[in-house]
Amino acid sequence: MNKDMPAEIHEYLSAFENSIGAVDDMLVTMMSVSGNELLQKLDPLEQAEVDLISAYMLNSMFWVCLATHGVNPKEHPGKQELERIRVDMNRVKEITDQEKAAKLDRRAASRFIKKSLLGTKT
Incomplete structure (x- = not known):
């Protein structure tokens, strides 16, 4: 660490360097597979x-x-x-x-409402 550089700036630069490394790793991974091959799947x-x-x-x-x-x-x-x-x-x-949202089963909902409104006889 450079003694003239405040520790806070050094931390930001280290985080930036790590982020650039992560982006580089992702780009290498993406470039290793052809675009058409990826998109077909x-x-x-x-x-x-x-x-x-x-x-x-x-x-x-x-x-x-x-x-x-x-x-x-x-x-x-x-x-x-x-x-x-x-x-x-x-x-x-x-x-x-x-x-991804849950689908409504209208028939089941209708049966549930009818039974609730009419009451069940047991």
């Missing part, structure tokens, strides 16, 4: 998720690149693209959540 909703995550990751890295070159990324058109991708990711999440 997924259903259309999962394919959309992979495409959106990839686009979001690429745009986020571009955002960081702009910031490191002194450009304010909040004023760059890339910010609109990130927002568009985020909206699409939320749409896919809503669809996924709807598919």
Whole structure:
């Protein structure tokens, strides 16, 4: 550790270095499998998720690149693209959540309500 650097900054830089290493590991893993091979194993909703995550990751890295070159990324058109991708990711999440939600068995619910209203004779 550099003695001139405050410990707090060193901690942030270490965490950043670890995050960059994790991203690099994920990229190596993703690049080891062909895109077509990966997508063929997924259903259309999962394919959309992979495409959106990839686009979001690429745009986020571009955002960081702009910031490191002194450009304010909040004023760059890339910010609109990130927002568009985020909206699409939320749409896919809503669809996924709807598919996971419990399905109502109308006939069973109807029987339950009728028995509750009429009372059961025993």
